[in-house]
Amino acid sequence: MTWWHRVTHLKKMEDQLDNELAFHIEQLTADLIARGHSAVEARRLARLELGGPEQVKEDCRDARGTRWLEDFFQDVRYAVRTLRQRPGFAAVALLSLALGTGATTVMFSLIDGVMLKPFAYRDPSRLLRLWEQTDWSTQFGSLWAFTYPNYLDCRQAVRSLDMAVWEVNRGTLSEPGAAEFLDGVEASHELFPLLGVNVELGRAFLPEEDKPGAAPVALISHSVWQRHFGGSRDALGAKLIFDGHPYTVVGVLPAAFRLEDDQFDVFTPVGQDTSQGMQNRGAHAFRVWARPRPGASLGQAQTELTLVGQRLAKQYPDTNKGRTFVAQALKPDVGDTKQTLYLLLGAVVLVLLIACANIASLLLARAVSRGRELAMRAALGAGRGRLARQCLTESGVLAVMGGALGVTLAAIGIRPFALFWPGGLPRAQEVQLNWRVLLFALAVSLLSGLLFGLAPALRAPARHLEQTLRSGARTLARGAHRLHGTFVASEIAIAVVLLVSAGLLGRTMMRLSALDPGVDIHSPRAPLSLPLPWPTPSGRERPGSTCSIRSGAFPASRQRPSSIPYPCEMAAILSTTPRSQRISKRVMSTPPCWPTA
Amino acid sequence: MPAKFDLPQGTLDLLILKVVALGPVHGYAIAQRLHQVSRDVVQAPQGTLYPALHRLENRGLLAADWKQTETGRDAKFYRLTRKGKAQLETESASWQKLTEAVSLILALSEGGAE
Numbered sequence: 258m259t260w261w262h263r264v265t266h267l268k269k270m271e272d273q274l275d276n277e278l279a280f281h282i283e284q285l286t287a288d289l290i291a292r293g294h295s296a297v298e299a300r301r302l303a304r305l306e307l308g309g310p311e312q313v314k315e316d317c318r319d320a321r322g323t324r325w326l327e328d329f330f331q332d333v334r335y336a337v338r339t340l341r342q343r344p345g346f347a348a349v350a351l352l353s354l355a356l357g358t359g360a361t362t363v364m365f366s367l368i369d370g371v372m373l374k375p376f377a378y379r380d381p382s383r384l385l386r387l388w389e390q391t392d393w394s395t396q397f398g399s400l401w402a403f404t405y406p407n408y409l410d411c412r413q414a415v416r417s418l419d420m421a422v423w424e425v426n427r428g429t430l431s432e433p434g435a436a437e438f439l440d441g442v443e444a445s446h447e448l449f450p451l452l453g454v455n456v457e458l459g460r461a462f463l464p465e466e467d468k469p470g471a472a473p474v475a476l477i478s479h480s481v482w483q484r485h486f487g488g489s490r491d492a493l494g495a496k497l498i499f500d501g502h503p504y505t506v507v508g509v510l511p512a513a514f515r516l517e518d519d520q521f522d523v524f525t526p527v528g529q530d531t532s533q534g535m536q537n538r539g540a541h542a543f544r545v546w547a548r549p550r551p552g553a554s555l556g557q558a559q560t561e562l563t564l565v566g567q568r569l570a571k572q573y574p575d576t577n578k579g580r581t582f583v584a585q586a587l588k589p590d591v592g593d594t595k596q597t598l599y600l601l602l603g604a605v606v607l608v609l610l611i612a613c614a615n616i617a618s619l620l621l622a623r624a625v626s627r628g629r630e631l632a633m634r635a636a637l638g639a640g641r642g643r644l645a646r647q648c649l650t651e652s653g654v655l656a657v658m659g660g661a662l663g664v665t666l667a668a669i670g671i672r673p674f675a676l677f678w679p680g681g682l683p684r685a686q687e688v689q690l691n692w693r694v695l696l697f698a699l700a701v702s703l704l705s706g707l708l709f710g711l712a713p714a715l716r717a718p719a720r721h722l723e724q725t726l727r728s729g730a731r732t733l734a735r736g737a738h739r740l741h742g743t744f745v746a747s748e749i750a751i752a753v754v755l756l757v758s759a760g761l762l763g764r765t766m767m768r769l770s771a772l773d774p775g776v777d778i779h780s781p782r783a784p785l786s787l788p789l790p791w792p793t794p795s796g797r798e799r800p801g802s803t804c805s806i807r808s809g810a811f812p813a814s815r816q817r818p819s820s821i822p823y824p825c826e827m828a829a830i831l832s833t834t835p836r837s838q839r840i841s842k843r844v845m846s847t848p849p850c851w852p853t854a
Numbered sequence: 855m856p857a858k859f860d861l862p863q864g865t866l867d868l869l870i871l872k873v874v875a876l877g878p879v880h881g882y883a884i885a886q887r888l889h890q891v892s893r894d895v896v897q898a899p900q901g902t903l904y905p906a907l908h909r910l911e912n913r914g915l916l917a918a919d920w921k922q923t924e925t926g927r928d929a930k931f932y933r934l935t936r937k938g939k940a941q942l943e944t945e946s947a948s949w950q951k952l953t954e955a956v957s958l959i960l961a962l963s964e965g966g967a968e
Binding site: 273276277278280281283284285306307308309312313316317319320321322 | 880881882885900901902904905906908909912920927928929930
């Protein structure tokens with residue numbers, strides 16, 4: 258019989274125990290009568306022989322080994338009953354707990370989704386991102402993206418790493434279908450095997466296609482496949498014109514494929530790019546990802562990278578002086594959101610602590626009024642540990658119920674919260690309630706239950722029983738007074754800290770939103786930006802791809818794109834939208850203003 | 855009437871295992887058997903018998919089924935599991951060893967040091 262069976266068949270077990278003992282007494286009585294005792298006398302003797310029936314039963318229950326669980330269920334039932342007797346107390350406690358755990362859960366799921374959730378690649382924990390590191394710092398720090406020649410040297414010299422390189426390459430997909438400005442990527446043929454990503458259709462790049470002069474091939478995203486090729490298998494081998502160049506489609510990537518959480522639509526082999534930037538040791542535009550080869554360690558790889566860095570610094574002092582290469586774990590780049598998230602997590606933990614202190618003092622007040630009951634239990638033989646366990650079970654029940662409410666609140670609130678994050682939350686699509694978040698919520702609830710249940714549990718009576726029983730619940734012991742005072746003091750202290758930090762945070766936010774961006778963004782004449790498919794002259798140097806438009810009358814012009822839906826007064830063309838975080842590979846030196854009113 | 859001894863700690867379990875090893879038997883019969891075999895020398899308070907039975911059952915040394923007695927009454931019959939059998943063997947062996955050692959020492963003290 259397993260313990261699970263014993264617990265689920267508690268009633269039956271009790272009945273059987275009763276039967277067994279009754280059988281014993283019956284048999285013994287019968288035997289005694291046979292030996293000449295009177296019926297009454299025999300029954301009395303039989304009972305005497307066995308001992309107090311309740312005592313024997315208790316011993317048997319103890320011997321079952323599931324006693325703690327039975328006690329636990331009993332305590333839970335009792336806790337729920339006492340909570341229902343005091344609906345006011347229960348409502349206040351549950352509500353404050355729900356708010357506390359709910360807010361904490363929301364913050365944790367944000368942190369989980371934004372920072373902790375790994376990329377959806379094969380064995381993501383072993384993936385590395387390589388950086389160029391300078392021994393001086395700019396305002397952006399000392400880590401730089403790679404240049405292509407440096408990458409080639411590293412790949413050749415470092416034996417312990419498998420490497421791949423890619424860079425963003427935005428452009429216009431002009432055929433087939435309606436022209437569209439898209440985010441593309443130039444990637445080396447190693448990228449997809451390195452990440453363990455399989456194409457949905459067709460094949461990935463071949464090594465021989467990753468060279469200058471090779472047949473131009475492209476991979477497309479699932480959504481481009483649907484929009485431009487109707488999801489047909491004929492897409493394989495079809496022509497595609499991207500950025501003025503014809504390519505043959507050889508494969509379709511799965512719909513869920515992302516690079517650093519961004520979706521890219523057209524992939525071309527980086528080795529075929531013969532533009533000047535590819536030979537330039539000053540063009541830091543390339544992201545290098547790597548994975549240690551089987552048996553190789555990170556330390557080994559780092560040593561090799563440092564050696565290459567030193568050699569190149571001597572060989573190309575103009576560009577590589579003071580420059581070396583470092584490997585870091587490949588992690589989502591969330592910018593300074595990290596600090597904000599941790600700050601907010603700290604704030605909501607403080608809120609939770611206030612809730613705990615609140616409930617603790619409520620429970621303490623109740624424990625004082627229940628002093629008589631507890632003293633009675635102690636007098637009837639309940640041990641101090643047993644009483645403390647009962648108190649903790651009660652607070653645990655309260656905590657878990659509050660936690661469940663909190664998770665419900667979090668489930669409702671998390672979407673809007675992530676969406677209304679000022680400035681847009683990176684990786685917002687990854688934020689969701691999952692088992693990790695639920696586990697966290699459970700742990701937080703139990704921990705807070707322990708926290709606010711500890712004080713009343715420790716006060717479980719052990720001494721002066723008689724006094725307590727006689728005096729009733731009228732007087733508050735001096736110790737409880739002091740504890741109460743401590744709770745109030747700490748609550749006020751935490752609240753002040755919270756208030757001050759919330760005030761500071763609010764001020765920062767207000768200042769940020771009042772910051773002058775240098776452009777009047779509030780007037781009806783505010784500039785708009787819109788990504789445009791741009792007619793590219795053949796060749797790599799296109800005039801630009803993003804159009805900033807100022808509203809107003811848009812004059813007829815010789816090159817006016819037909820798709821601008823707004824009346825424009827003035828338009829400027831640039832490859833990077835001002836104040837946007839994404840930087841395109843080729844930045845125009847001076848955005849040409851076009852056309853002017 | 856000879857003085858009754860309390861059972862040394864742990865021996866009740868051994869005795870129960872031994873009695874049950876003779877065949878499926880209910881609690882009352884175990885009490886009777888212990889009573890008869892020990893000829894009233896060993897006092898096993900019946901109040902401790904049932905907790906011991908439940909403990910042994912919980913440890914998997916005994917298994918129990920509800921069956922009818924000859925008089926047609928439902929009773930809980932205990933029987934030895936394989937684990938219980940092994941336990942009985944090791945425990946009786948070590949009991950044997952212990953008593954031999956104790957009597958050896960007693961004999962030695964009577965004979966005096968040589």
